[in-house]
Amino acid sequence: MEGARVERQPLVEMRSVYKAFGGVHALEDVTVDLYAGEVVGLVGHNGAGKSTLIKILSGVYGADSGRIFIDGQEVTIRNPRDARGHGIETIYQNLALADNLDAPANIFLGREIMRGISLNEDAMEAESRKVLNRLRISVPSLRESVLNLSGGQRQAVAIGRAIYFNARILIMDEPTAALGPQEARQVGELIKQLKGQGLGIFLISHDIHDVFDHADRISVLKTGRLVGTVRTAEVTKDDVLTMIIAGTLPGKTQGNAAVAGG
């Protein structure tokens, strides 16, 4: 990664987060952080708490206790609007696209460009073209419903929605789950581009190979607790699998509180 990291603050830090649903402890004392320009993978079994953690960050749930820091400042996130106000954008597993609407409508959903009381559809179409060009994805006709687009194009629309509004923190929940190999590679390219632009990305994935391809660091959750956070370059896939399944740390890790430096 880039040098001079020792003094850098994390872009996002979630500290000692607790969340229970009824009697079920979804998250217990989980601490993770994310620096600008890096990808942190969140892995673990189903029910390990990955989705819950990122839904707290994106404002869908409220944590029972714990603190969230952005650029070192503590923030309160009560709903999705608060989250987006802090530059946190989420790309959900099912892409959270309205299939009956076209690409510009989806990109601007909830944040439409208006002309008086009317929707300025032409402006939204033009801006959508620009952002999709930035992603180097070609969508021939922007006026058809996204249902008719390929998986990679739909993914681009979801990502386009996030970056148009100047996301600084991107949460990607299983981005390649429904994609074929070629499209998955495209998404990988997009992730690299976004990293290069200084975004921080939380990447949730079941696919250990995917995570190793894209993530700089990996935080492993098991039944609501953080097993540990490791640097991808310093561990093997088997190490991480051991963390996921057995909940034990391999020899070389950073432990619970991620700190700058080797």
Added chain:
Amino acid sequence: MSVETTAPRQTPAEAPPPARFGRVNVFQRFAAWAGFDTRLMGMVAALAVIWVGFHLQTGLFLTPRNLWNLMVQSSVVGVMVGGMVLVIVARQIDLSVGSVLGFVGMVMAFMQVQVFPLEVWWNPLATILIGLSLGALIGAFHGYVVAYLEVPSFIVTLGSLLAFRGGAWLVTSGRTMAPLDTTYQIFGGGINGSIGATWSWVGGLAAIVILVWYFVSSRARRRKYGFTVRPLWGEFLVIAINVGFVAGFVQLMNSYPFPGTTVPRGLPVPVLMMLGLGILMSTVLRSTRFWRYVFAIGGNPEAARFSGIPTRRITLIVFVIMGVLAAIAGIIATARLNAGTNSAGELAELSVIAAAVIGGTSLSGGVGSIPGAMIGAVLMESLRNGMVLMDLPSALQNVVQGAVLVLAVWLDVVYQRYRRR
């Protein structure tokens, strides 16, 4: 469909949209180029077939008198159809509109005849205000129970269907309230209920001016953003076709004279209301954020919620709109009958839903068209009208209408499947 991630060689905004018309025939090409909705065009064609067919059978269908009456008959359902499209698009349903129409109509008639003095200038005004408020209140009640208490709309409105039908009887213990205020009767069409030839042409010309302005400004805007535009002759052709429809319709309405004279009646007031509401909902309202949010909720309620859209408030407003439209239908129905009866609007909800569905509104939500639904209303009414002219027993009429509804939706299913191949 292939995806390219290589940098495009030219700015996509300059390139013409590539011809994706693989399996599309010449009609669909023309429709797409002209900006017409293929499905809508198909419905107009079906309507034409039905009209010509009935005329060949009876010789009476395509007369100005019959068509004039047909339009008036369509208007009770026609004013409600836009609201029902919104309701169904939002993944809800409203089974109560017929009963609400009857109940509100009854209350209005009661107020007009028993409470207010008849024939004072403010009687119709007060009556209508009460009716609209009552409709809005009932709609708000539905919307609240559905959106905030999370009771399924099918159940809520089914309960209302029963309750308000009973309520309509209870208002006057079943007595019919008649006759109504003569000014109020204007809203029902009939002898005093049309606006005459001059005003019809005024309205038609206004519509034509708006149409032309729309096409011109839309073209200018598209050029400003660098999108492709039709060639000039194509623009003229499209404008001419639309203007032709408007002018033809006005002329038709002006061809039905008062009895024993040659004075044309012009547009009936209920038809004016139906068209006015339809146009309002298809143009001004359609480009609001509210409209888009309703469709977003219908397409993916979760995505709408995650985008910060106030889904519950919007659902409530949708039901309020439906309630108000049912009240307006009640105005037309009672004014036409010149009486408040407790059976007004019986089973109207079925016609409204059928019209919406025939017009292309999908019961699974997210997809709907108001112009289509209005043509659907006219289509259903044309069937009934034609079968009456043919002297078919009403039981058989019901059989035919049911069969046509199923056939129309099946054709739509096939059409959608074909489009997606």
